[in-house]
Amino acid sequence: MLSKNRQFDEKGEKLTEKEFEENFQLFIDYKLKVQEAEALEMDQSEEFDREFSAFKEDLKRPYTLETSLQQGEVRKAYGRMHEMLHAQHILLRFPPNSSKEDSLAVLRMALSLKEKIENGEAFGPLALEYSQDPSVTANEGDLGYFTALQMVPAFEEAAYQLKIGEVSSPVLSEYGYHIIQLLDKKTNPGQVKASHILVRLDPSDPASIDRARRKISDIYAALQKDKGSWNEVCKTYSEDTSTKDQGGQLPWFGVGDFVDEFENAAFALEVEGQISAPVQTSYGFHILKLDGKKPLPSFEEMEKSLQSKVLRANRSHIIQSQVTAIQKSRYSYSENTPIMNEVKKISRTEALKSAAFYQKLKDRHLLDSSLFSIMDSAYKVRQFVDFVKEDMVVVRESKSNDAWVDKYIEISLENTEEADLLANNEDYRLTIQEYRDGILLFNLMNENVWQKALLDTAGTMDYYRSNAAKYQWGDRVEALIVTVIDPSLSNPIMKFLQNKSYSPSLKDKLEDYLLDESPMSYKIETGVFEKDSIPALRNISISPKLQKTQAGQKAYILVLGKEIPAGPKVFEETRGKVIQDYQEYLNRSLLEKLKESYLIRVNEDEKERIKHIVVAEK
Incomplete structure (x- = not known):
């Protein structure tokens, strides 16, 4: 866990001994809370199972055969694209x-x-x-x-x-x-960006073709005389309504994205701004203008779009077939062919979720027969029936019910691969363990600390009363505080405030007075302030009521009101701080209880070994 954000083989990344001890204690506290959550069987709840399963699917993906094969297909596709x-x-x-x-x-x-x-x-x-x-x-x-x-x-x-x-x-x-x-x-020439002017035609009408040809020739002649008129000509004459108002501009495209005649003409242009002779396609006659060319993008730029294309239905099905074949070989899949054929035969005559299907299997004494085995573990017909009844997966419609059998085999092999990863891939196992423990830790803390402090009104009030000395106001004063950013405003503000007493409405009156001034040249605050917490108030006397002061590099004008002596804060004035402190108190209490409940043993030799790796030498 320490190594996640640090490279301890670099001297500057090492910890101090104090930092190491702090982290070691936090690690113990973390493990204590996870142990308690397990003791409370929080890992057995439906909510935990649902949340952990969702995380696990995402965490598992980078380690699976399927992802490895998908990535191979993506890289193969990119290689071929050249x-x-x-x-x-x-x-x-x-x-x-x-x-x-x-x-x-x-x-x-x-x-x-x-x-x-x-x-x-x-x-x-x-x-x-x-x-x-x-x-x-x-x-x-x-x-x-x-x-x-x-x-x-x-x-x-x-x-x-x-x-x-x-x-x-x-x-x-x-x-x-x-x-x-x-x-x-x-x-592969890469990609091209082009604009076009289109004159449409009706391929079945020779007269339409002739009219379109004459029109495009006239447009081309006009452009030859004045190439700078492209946008105007395009807007006036192009019949591509989706692009004519944007100068006929098309997105970047590569070979295979448009019809051949159009692409050939676009890629034949060499200089930006160059205009092609009229080109006929099935859509009509085009004149093209080159806007830019670029080589095939890097793999990193194309990876996401390639992945999306590779995962389209037909390629996804091929990859899944390859995954299943490798899994069958790796995990010693063996099919009980006679039983498999018998189950499939019955499934083609009876609905899989029907009582008739189950009854036929029972009558023929097939329920406890092995359908197939993986890693010497038998998967019985009864388990297949339960799998269908659970209806937890999507199975594509098929002329027969064989798809359900295939899906059951696929899911069983996936579960075996996951168990194999947990047993033999340390990186995956630690990642899964960390997320599992993290969810348990969150649930325990939420129940015993965070939500408890928010919902336990009586407990919060008891804590507030028992610790009232922590929640005290210092000496306070009613004040209007003007931070003068533009020094030229100092005298006009002082003149306006002369002979005025403090009131909350004074701020609005002053803002109205300064209406024509830039709001960046001053700042106005009003209210009751703790004198020691506001630099402008820290060292002033309460008289006179209007005064100028300096704090650091800033100039202030003050209008002072009533002085309020130090005293206790009522609960509503400090509610947020009380809840925060109560949460910290509940956390400390929880840890004290856990340290009394569980025996903590430290392998000092192992701790010293790790310290030697991660702590900088003095």
Whole structure:
């Protein structure tokens, strides 16, 4: 705990012997309170369990296999982002409600197309004839340039393994089988910031295209004559209503964020302020102006956005599958296949939370059978039934109830990993212990000290009466205190206050008088003040009632009222201080009680060993 905020191998970071002893005593007090909280079974309450479980989930995350694999995927994605791929593909989808035979037929077709391409047949015509990608009619299977996290995981994985010109084996994704050919690789140019002027067109109307072409040509000619008129021209003629009033400005973008024709034109511009010739896309005709270029951001800058993309549903599912596979291997997972198949078979005919499901398992004597084992511990069917009934997790809808079994296996493996971390990862174990003890300490203190002092009115009043000597006013005086910041105001203020007696309303009258003056040139306070606590009042006599004084570097003008002799403070005048002192009293009383209740033994040799490490030599 001492090492959290200090590096004791550096001389300047070491403690004095007094600091060490103070910290050692605080550590004992801390452990005593945790021990007492455990003795009171505060760690057994539902409230504690709920709070600790929430903390534990966050604390566990950095240590888990899942986080390690996620971080690996994030770094892999960033590494791939330095490279752009240009590929074309043919997509063969599965027919609705396809059978195993249907899937094999699609695979055979994919293999046949791969062979045709490798034998020299042109990719484009084959894509037009066979590909079921909706965009094939427009691009003949050509996907243009893309980088990491812009394609589905299986497609990306396969594409990044290919050499230029190489054709992939059939790649299975959620869309079907892909045949991919890599056409080119190049360095990622980073990001570009551009503005554009858009003239829209109707692709199905030749006359619309011709009108748009003439209009964009006229706009381009006008810009060539006066490039400084960009904002005005954009506002007048651009048909992109979301950007025209901002000079057509777009956010920073990289390759793959917009249509190819637009991106190619933007990245081809080299000098800030340079304007492109008109470019046609599916949206219309554009003229682009370059506002800036920058390389791919650093990993630190991109980490959060990459993490968000990696955790999207399909990639998250892949990572979870990898986690489960590693956990099964690491923790000696073994499945009782006959029992597992029998349970799954029943679950497909009966609702898992129904009495019928339970009854069938009972009738077939399956409840006490082992479903699977982890680390030689058997997980029985009965435990699975209890897991479903608890309904503590979200399970995705599925055509069968197998998802519940898979989730039970997943949760069981996660619990085993957590137990493994607690047993074998000292850093994690100490972190968890510290948070657990911290919650217990807070709960004990809240119940016995903080809230008790706030709610125990009788106890607070008894403490106040027993310690009345601590809550005394010194000599006080009614006073208007003017701190004169601008010396030129001193005489006008003195003139205004001449022959005026102290009253609380005098402040408002003086402020009205000084209305035309800067409020930074003076400060006015009024009230009853302890003479010894206010520098301006400390060494003055009560007469005359109006006087100038100096304290330190500041000048003051005072109007004095009634003098009030020293005396006791009523409870309401010192309530906050009494409660604070009562809390400290309750804390001391609690520690005295605990030190009487528990035997404290100190290993002096170990204490000296630690002292030698953390205390500076004299």
